[in-house]
Amino acid sequence: MSAFTPEQEKVLVAWTKRYPYPNMGLVEALRSVQEWHRCVTPAAAARVAELFELPFSRVWGVATFFPSFTTKPTGRHRVGLCHGLSCSLAGSDKMETCLEETLGTKAFETSADGKLSWEPMECLGACEQGPALLVNDRLQGQATPDKIAKLKELK
Ligand code: FES
Numbered sequence: 001m002s003a004f005t006p007e008q009e010k011v012l013v014a015w016t017k018r019y020p021y022p023n024m025g026l027v028e029a030l031r032s033v034q035e036w037h038r039c040v041t042p043a044a045a046a047r048v049a050e051l052f053e054l055p056f057s058r059v060w061g062v063a064t065f066f067p068s069f070t071t072k073p074t075g076r077h078r079v080g081l082c083h084g085l086s087c088s089l090a091g092s093d094k095m096e097t098c099l100e101e102t103l104g105t106k107a108f109e110t111s112a113d114g115k116l117s118w119e120p121m122e123c124l125g126a127c128e129q130g131p132a133l134l135v136n137d138r139l140q141g142q143a144t145p146d147k148i149a150k151l152k153e154l155k
Pocket residue numbers: 082083084085086087088122123124125126127128130131132
């Protein structure tokens with residue numbers, strides 16, 4: 001059984017044909033997989049490798065290199081807290097504790113209802129707003145206890 005629906009397979013095949021060199025669409029294809037499954041499993045990577053006519057190791061290497069991709073399902077809402085140098089100096093450790101206590105999950109874990117997961121991330125390019133908070137790939141500026149409490153209101 002394929003890791004993808006027929007419609008999803010069509011999307012992936014389209015990424016193989018979009019650029020002059022098929023593997024140029026690999027990252028975009030994996031973004032689609034991450035969005036659909038909230039992770040990239042070895043089975044999904046193997047099917048992507050078949051479609052792109054690439055070795056599995058190449059696809060798996062990309063899937064495990066970029067922090068955009070996870071090998072375990074994230075929550076429906078994926079929260080990132082920067083723990084780069086500037087953000088560490090601005091108190092990211094305190095906000096990590098706040099995330100743990102407020103969401104009731106440790107880093108890289110997903111809440112029991114599947115709604116939220118959070119993880120420390122490297123520099124998000126917003127050092128002046130540290131500790132920087134990212135929600136579903138959107139920068140939310142400086143993490144504060146209030147902003148973290150509002151995450152529980154996400155649907
Ligand atoms: S170190 Fe956190 S955004 Fe740069």
